[in-house]
Amino acid sequence: MxxxxxxxxxxxxxxxxxxxxxxxxxxxxxxxxxxxxxxxxxxxxxxxxxxxxxxxxxxxxxxxxxxxxxxxxxxxxxxxxxxxxxxxxxxxxxxxxxxxxxxxxxxxxxxxxxxxxxxxxxxxxxxxxxxxxxxxxxGLLLGIDALKEEMILDFMEYSSKANESLNFQKWFSTFQEYGKRNKEPLADLYTYSFLSDRASETHAYYINDVKLNSYYDELTLRLNNNYPNASFTSQYQNELEADKVLRNDLVPKSRSSFWPYLLWGGVLFLIIQVGYFNFKRRQRKEKKNPFDTLTAQERTVMVKISEGKSNKEIASELFISLSTVKSHINNLYKKLGISSREELNGLF
Incomplete structure (x- = not known):
């Protein structure tokens, strides 16, 4: 009835x-x-x-x-x-x-x-x-719930670490293939919520999987094609990007990753050394002895002046004109930064 x-x-x-x-x-x-x-x-x-x-x-x-x-x-x-x-x-x-x-x-x-x-x-x-x-x-979500029950029983059968890793690989693949086969991104999101839950034992495996498996980026494309304006589409994209960053922070840096830093460190050291040597060379030039700038004839005239010779005597002894003697004296005064015979004698 x-x-x-x-x-x-x-x-x-x-x-x-x-x-x-x-x-x-x-x-x-x-x-x-x-x-x-x-x-x-x-x-x-x-x-x-x-x-x-x-x-x-x-x-x-x-x-x-x-x-x-x-x-x-x-x-x-x-x-x-x-x-x-x-x-x-x-x-x-x-x-x-x-x-x-x-x-x-x-x-x-x-x-x-x-x-x-x-x-x-x-x-x-x-x-x-x-x-x-x-x-x-x-009924797709009921199918996923049934798969969850099978997964739990599978993990309960053997609890070793080796079996756990193999089971995670097997069941992640099973859930992801289920979503792809039925072509309904909402079913994938229901699975994703379960596998990526930070309070779940599946989360550690998920963090590794998210960097290596193209499934997650493919799901982004499918969500944007089917539900471009839905709030859960942007929610998924934001969570996925955050989890990729988390995965990079958790992965230990390999030794090979330090070579770029060593290379750039060496280049920077060379640049600093070249700059230091150029700086010292400029300092040496600035501290150069002013007498080194004099010509041979100017040096001779300077010596004659230090001996107390007059301009005429210097011209006669060097067989040059008086005006040439005066020109040499003016030049050496400028180069030595002086203005009289007394200052020149003081330098000596």
């Missing part, structure tokens, strides 16, 4: 003209429960319920059925959450401040404005564990 009622219920819903239609069922005895629809724009806030993400609330009917319908969703794919809340009401989707309620059941899925999606109750009375959708990408 219940199955017949369910079919009739879904059939009636399909006849409605709502642009989106999300329906589901909870276990018997849970009628009149609050069910919430949330928009998860920040992939870092996908792990639990946040009150400020909630966009709509409905109640389950007497048969435990619920539905969300309307035209207020985004026309592009986004990550949404439906959660059934048994917590004490506080007007904001249950008591979920900084925590999850023990009575919460939730599912993350991908949807857009015109989708029709149902969340059937399984035979074991488990709600929100299966998705039937007109959108082929709606």
């Amino acid at each position: 219940k199955k017949i009622l369910l079919l009739v219920f879904f059939g009636n819903l399909m006849c409605l003209n709502a642009q989106y239609l999300f329906t589901g069922e909870v276990a018997e005895g849970n009628e009149n429960l609050s069910v919430y629809l949330s928009l998860v724009e920040n992939y870092r806030k996908s792990s639990r319920v946040y009150a400020n993400q909630i966009i709509k609330e409905v109640k389950t009917d007497a048969n435990g059925l619920f539905k969300f319908e309307g035209d207020n969703l985004i026309s592009e794919n986004r990550i949404y959450r439906i959660h059934i809340d048994g917590c004490e009401e506080d007007g904001n989707g249950g008591g979920h401040f900084l925590r999850d309620c023990n009575y919460t059941r939730s599912v993350l899925f991908i949807a857009k404005k015109a989708d029709t999606i149902s969340f059937p109750l399984l035979q074991n009375n488990q709600a929100l564990c299966e998705i039937t959708s007109t959108n082929e990408n709606s």
